[in-house]
Amino acid sequence: MVATIARRFLISGDVQGVGYRFFAQRAAARHQVVGYVKNLDDGRVEVLAEGPAANVEAFKHELATGPRFSEIQHVEEINLDPTGLFSSFRIEH
Numbered sequence: 001m002v003a004t005i006a007r008r009f010l011i012s013g014d015v016q017g018v019g020y021r022f023f024a025q026r027a028a029a030r031h032q033v034v035g036y037v038k039n040l041d042d043g044r045v046e047v048l049a050e051g052p053a054a055n056v057e058a059f060k061h062e063l064a065t066g067p068r069f070s071e072i073q074h075v076e077e078i079n080l081d082p083t084g085l086f087s088s089f090r091i092e093h
Contacts, residue, residue: 005052006080006083007056008077008080010040011046011076013070015070018068020066020067022091025090028059031056033050035048035050038091060075
C-alpha cells in the first residue's frame, strides 16, 4: 500500500490572471492528486495536494514551472497531515 502525503503550496509571482488555477487542475489530474487550488487576496495562489509522495513531488515540479504566461518567483511548501476528505482536485473561489 502506498502512503498518502499532504502538502500546501503557496506560489508567488505573476500567477493570477494567467490561467494558473486551470493549469494546476490539469496537472493534478495528470499526477493523480486530489485537493484544491485558489487565488489569495495577496496575489499568491494556494494549492493543497494529497496523494502518493512521488505523485505530489512530480506535481510540485509542475507547479514551480507554471503555465506559459506565468512567472513563478517562489514556491513555499508546508507539510500537512492527510485528511482523506478530497475525492477530486477542484478550483475554489
